[in-house]
Amino acid sequence: MPAFPEAAHEAVHNQTLRGNLRHATHTIRAKRANAVAEVSDWAELREAGKQIKDHTLRHLDRYLVQLEESVTAAGGTVHWAADADEANRIVTSLVKATGESEVVKVKSMATQEIGLNEALEAEGVNAYETDLAELIVQLGKDRPSHILVPAIHRNRGEIREIFAREMSEWGRPAPEGLTDTPAELADAARLHLREKFLRAKVGVSGANFMVAETGTLVVVESEGNGRMCLTLPETLISVVGIEKIVPTWQDLEVFLQTLPRSSTAERMNPYTSMWTGTTDEDGPRAFHLVLIDNGRTDTLADEVGRQALRCIRCSACLNVCPVYERAGGHAYGSVYPGPIGAILSPQLRGTESEIDASLPYASSLCGACYEVCPVAIDIPEVLVHLRERVVQGGAVTREGAKVVLKPAKGHAAERAAMRAARWAFGRPGVLRTGQRLASRTRRFHPRTLPGPGRAWSETRSLPAVPAEPFRDWWQRTKGGQETRGGKDTSK
Amino acid sequence: MRVALFLTCVNDTLYPDTGRAVVKLLTKLGVDVDFPMAQTCCGQAHYNTGYRHEAEPLARHFSDVFGGYDAIVTPSGSCGAMVRELYPRMGERARAEGRGDGLATALAPVVPKTYELTEFLVDVLKVTDVGAYYPHTVTYHPTCHGLRSLGLGDRPRRLLQAVRGLELKELPGADECCGFGGTFALKNSDVSAAMGADKVRNAESTGADVLCAADNSCLMHIGGTMTRLRTGMRPVHIAEILASTEEERA
Ligand code: SF4
DSSP states (O other): OOOHHHHHHHHHHOHHHHHHHHHHHHHHHHHHHHHHHTOTTHHHHHHHHHHHHHHHHHTHHHHHHHHHHHHHHTTOEEEEESSHHHHHHHHHHHHHHTTOSEEEEOOOHHHHHHTHHHHHHHTTOEEEEOSHHHHHHHHTTOOOOSSSOTTTTOOHHHHHHHHHHHHHHHSSOOOTTOOSOHHHHHHHHHHHHHHHHHHOSEEEEOOSEEETTTTEEEEEESSSHHHHHHHSSSEEEEEEEGGGEESSGGGHHHHHHHHHHHHTOOSSOSEEEEEESOBTTBSOSEEEEEEEOTTHHHHHTOTTGGGGGGOOOOOHHHHHOHHHHHHOGGGGOSSSOHHHHHHHHHHHSOSOSHHHHHGGGSOOOOOHHHHHOTTOOOHHHHHHHHHHHHHHOEEEEETTEEEEEOOOTTOHHHHHHHHHHHHHHTOHHHHHHHHHHHHHTGGGOOSSOOGGGHHHHHHSOOOOOOSSOHHHHHHHTTTTTTTTTSOOOOO | OOEEEOOOHHHHHHOHHHHHHHHHHHHHTTOOEEOOTTOOOOSHHHHHHTOHHHHHHHHHHHHHHHTTSSEEEESOHHHHHIIIIIHHHHHHHHHHTTOOSHHHHHHGGGTTTEEEHHHIIIIISOOSOOOOBOOSEEEEOOOHIIIIISOOTTHHHHHHHTSBTOEEEOOTTTTSOOSOTTTHHHHTHHHHHHHHHHHHHHHHHTTOSEEEESOHHHHHHHHHHHHHHTOOOEEEEHHHHHTOOSSSOO
16 A cells, blocks of 8 residues: 555645545535534534543443344354454354355445454455445445445446446346436335345444444434345344444434434434344344454553544544545545545554554645534644654553553654754754755756755746845844834845 | 744745845834744744654744743744644653653744734734735635644735725635645645646636635745746735735735
8 A cells, every 4th residue: 555645645736536536535524514513512523422422431441341242142242352453353154154155235434443344255255335335336346435425436337337337246237228327226226226225134234323222223314225124134233333332322412413414414314223222023033243443442541543443433523624535535545535544544543554654644734624623532632642652652552551662663764854944943043044044055056956845846936045144134134223213225 | 922934934035025024014114023044944844744853853943932022923824823732732742752842842832822914913912904006906715724733714815805995806616725735745646636736727817816724834835826826926925915014015
């Protein structure tokens, strides 16, 4: 996986992609702003969401045990997975135990994070995505590029083409003469998926929330396809990150208001499905909950970074991010793109790889993401914190143990420059000498820069160095005494 | 009131005109402004690139130089935000790392006394009409740190609206980042340039002659892009507009 700047390079110059992304994010951005403005106590809701999440994270051990007890009491089985491999092994063996070779899936970030579809496929099990956008991505042999709208980078023409070409490979083919009108595309998907729903014996889902006191899992969605997967199959396997827990049923009140408005700009999401264990003669007869850690407790150990675990995956931060809008989701090299991806992935996976070391820098720190986040994650603060980890190394928790990271490679020149600048800035005299030198040699300054500065000067002109820095003017004119009230003679 | 001008290293070195404009404006409004010669840099670039430990001595130096003044005024939203928002955070982090209260105590005095220029004019001097004259069509870019970290709100716009001869044009997508972001412009040059180009196109669509902001770093990026895209627009710091008078036409 290349580092973010290289990965973004192509996207920035792909005009179709830029247009698709720009259109989609600007539309939803404006709608979200209206939906949020309708709620008079938005600031209080945001604060409440933040506090519920922080409280839960602080007592995560306790609530997880409570959840396990309630799920078990309701007839479900809880499995614990420390990492992606373990989670995949558990799910695969659960599916195989049913004797089935296909599963229908509710859109889920957690299963993408662990690469479940690939793991199942390796064991001869086909996993069918049933969320419309996720289906487009899967049929297109593509990767999702948005949390909520995984196919945001595709336009209708591209989708029509994918349906017409691929659907017949996996089930019911697309109707003859399919056009790219939204109604026809939706219809094609509905027919294709209906067959799958009616046939499937195993459903796999994630969850938006898990309620510790009752053992209830909650999925919110817009299409109702998720509900089909949650109710029709005989076996339901839910794979959920341990941070998705809330203590009580009542806590949902806050998130069921903030999540739909932040994500789809709806007052209420169209389908809210809740299930608690198993019920006789209704819904799945077997329910398994696979709780995954996969870097979460390590993240929890970091005082600054842990706030990323508050995330409710609404994707509002993606939709306002100017960097995401230009670079697209694929450039982030993880299932979590955009601002939240830039802080979550390097924490869950560590900052050692090139892509993970570059993600904390994939932001201009403009702060738009923090402003919209419904659980007030200070994303810029965490970005800077992770930058520090990249360039300076330091103590982190990895698989429960404290380790000391070395600074990432490739920052030596920058580090030296920063030290030199700090040294000069610590000495006003040195700074002044430098300024004077720059002024005196200003005729010889290149209009393009060498080394790392080249990228800058390729697309922007550099400012000319003035004849005299301010401090020299101040001293020469005694703080502008000569010019106060009169003409400035310095020019 | 002892007022110090914190000009920032970028303004001092590359944009001395902004500094002269601030001095002229504040003097005209009856403020006796001092420029402590020992000032250097607030440490923002270090801090935001991940070199917090390199930024600490610069923050201490800032506090030593400016601690004795009643107010510190800066024509840079992002450096103002560094002091106000991030100095307290640096102190907290040092404490959390078991290094005691030393840094927090050293930095505390300057935090509440540091004002961005337009804040100082509106909140402290309580003026919105500074008696300026500037016969141009101007569009205003709020800059991210001014907008979100400092919460400058409509202060700059109120000041501009009171300028005689000035016609203010709304900038489409005003609250979107221009793409500068300090070292971001170097590290993610493609994305940064694309953001800059979009900002410039939006500015162009207003038909204004001048794009104005309260931060020279953003203006350097936007202005450099304007030159390359040959727009004929000029980037101008808000201080220079507010310091313009009828006698010396800008
Ligand atoms: S970080 Fe905040 S805004 Fe972004 S997806 Fe998570 S909850 Fe939503």
